[in-house]
Amino acid sequence: MIAAPLRSPTSPTEDKKLPYNLTGKGYGKDGVKLFHVTRDGAYHSVQEFDIKVHIKLSGNKEYTEGENSEIVDSDALRNIICVLGKKQGIEGPEKFALLVARKALEQYAHIVEVSLNVETYPWRRISQDKTKPDGSTTNYQHNHAFMFTSTAQRYCEVIVRRQDAKPTVISGFKGLRLLKTTKSTFLHFIEDEYTTTPQLHDRMLSTIAEGAWEYSDFENVDFTKDWESVTDTVVKTFGGDPIDGTVSTSTQRTSYLSIKQVLDDLPHVAVMSLTLPNRHYVHFDMKPFQKLVPGENNEIFIPLDKPYGIVYTQLSRKDLKSHY
Template sequence: MPTPEFTLGPNNYGKSGVRLVRVGRESSRHDLRDLTVHTALSGDLDATHYTGDNAGVLPTDTQKNTVYAFAREGVGAIEVFAERLARHFVDATPSITSARVQIEEHAWTRVGDHSFTRGEGGELRTTEVVYGGGAVRTAAGVRDLLLLNTTDSEFSGFLVDEYTTLPETDDRVLATAVTATWDYAAEAPDGAVYDSAFYDHAFTRARGALLAAFADTYSLSLQQTLYAVGERILKTIPEVREVRLSLPNRHHYLFDLGRFGLDNPGVVFQAGDLPYGLIEGTVRREAA
């Protein structure tokens, strides 16, 4: 048992990195789903921490097996699959009061009825579902969405002190790898049903809004672009209550060709790596 001066704080445990590939063979035109699933459970687990009593612990290996077993009946939208898993872990396990399920979907591009291609890394569709106390909280999003504007971006008028060396620019390459997460309201304001069809359609529309905002915005700062993206998603999807964004600034430096007797009218750049600027923020819908 705990000593008087110490107590156990918030805790959870689960299985991370469950790699699941499901092939749908309902017709000769196969369907391919490629997911990475992470589970995290919390509840009445004091005994296992204080004394090693594991009577209330659902093994992480069991959690992994449950992911594969549930996939046998289909996946649907990753938001729906995550909720199915979260509800099961809580409803079927007396000691567990809350479950968080995170999923990343790796996109494959179809090149035939049963042939697909995918580059290494790249964009991921994401979700996080938390179920506990009878309530469900669902977030969706995208990670590592590479975007680049070759112009219509500048950066000037910034604060200058004795350590500032960055020159102002009225034309620059703006590149980033967007991580965006949007939270759905507990109850859809327009009476929408949160099913697979809704989530898939909402994701397509939100991603489209993100791309359009990035392309349409004449950027005076990456912060301005961040707000424009969040605002566009909120305007497009009424069920979304807030958007969280992380935009690393993938710098592109105009390379000095003057030493070779050549000019460089904004055509040759050196892509930077480390360090990089990181712009993060949340855009919220005003409470009614």
Template sequence: MTIRLGPNRYGKAECRLVTVVRDGPRHELTDLNVSTRLAGRLDATHLTGDNADVLPTDTQKNTVYAFARDGFAGIEEFGLRLARHFVTGPIDRAQVHVEAYGWRRLGGHTFARAGDEVRSATLTATAGQAWAVGGLHGLTLLNTTGSMFKGFPRDQYTTLPEADDRILATAVDARWRFATLDVDWNAAFAAIREGLVGAFTDTYSRSLQQTLYAMGERVLERVPEVAEVRLALPNRHHFLVDLSPFGLDNPDAVYVAADRPYGLIEGTVLRDDAPLPGLAWDLGAA
């Protein structure tokens, strides 16, 4: 029997970081969660405990804070700069995952947390190339009409009635891969988010799958720098409450919002001519 070391990596997870730009009376606030993952020639530390090639995770944390000192043009630019910095010596692959939490401005230097929506970016660098994956999760959307679900197959276990009109709700989990690093990151994110929301709003939905495709298609139409979009859309079910035991009708007014179980619709929308990165792109957090 042969035993060997398989793929491995290490890093510093969830470095919480808040920056404040104080130029002028309107301060700019950025609230981040940054994680690093490094991989390379690290056999010795696993097999013999020799740490000569192991950059301490504490050093990685300190680098994150130091690189934030002079600001950044966007979370993608910040993560890319960090990832490229870590690719040196025995480290041949570095990945930086950044989550940005939204704050709503109330005044020149006063803010309120903007809910559960989180912007993300995963930046990966090797000695020869780099690529960027953007993301957004926790964007909760709901249409009170303009959605149906009918014409599906039925068998002895089917109890779901066909719906000519229903509430359609989801919490968007989106990832998109950029085909280039020559991007105005913040403008691209704004256009992507607008495309996702706009397609959800505009599409008369006969299935959540149809809506998923429309959302991905809208992003690719609006943002040429994006090569592909991956979406996971949970179906946040809303069921009419039976009020007949109380002698009342329910004219599509009262619903129960069920949190589980739920349908989960996932899919990828991509350009046929989109260049692929040298290594499969990673959707997961660092």
């Protein structure tokens, strides 16, 4: 589940010759791989993207008549991405996606909509300690060596329509794996003849979080700073105080509090959604092995991949119309 764009989709195209309308169309290029290196002397920075770029044209004759004179070849869309990356540089996925979308609209007057999905690969600069002559150590960030770290994957979705005053910009993350070994309860839910889950006064809580948020205003936004702020909020809400933690009464409550804090902190975010699947860890049954390891088992667990519960939540500001 991701944050749904706030704007209405384009109206269906009526075909008077046929008993149905063309209510969905578009094409483009998926899996466009792009690796960009910024070289500032000996200090280099890298970004790697997996990009989907899709367009919609004003006409339909490539569908209804098999006439291709208005088709923009999808390789041209890929080439725009690469040329703009070289010419303009890349500040970040959201701004680069907006740049590409606006260029496509400028280049081809019969394109009415451009949408991009950009997934960012998590390269992080390698750091290491170096010992000084006096015996002290200092941590150095490497100038040109990087490590692939999959803590969470950043992505964005950008939709630019020719007739709209503002583009739609959605930022998000996925694959954020979180776990805590206590301070999670699950109590007072319905119990009937179908219930097998016991009332849980203390359990392990684990999830692989995915979140997305849509901007009402983004002209002066630092997208990278916002992305770090949102993911940090989700992590801190999940874990709570580093010493005492915080009790989660349900995954639903944890999800709600996370999004509420994001909207409190970032007034230029209009709507956010968060998906938290429950990745279960169950106690291994030690009863057959009491002679070897007597007593209760609260140390050995078996991870269960499937099936799993899933909770999704979306909060939207009540005054959304005022943003447009």
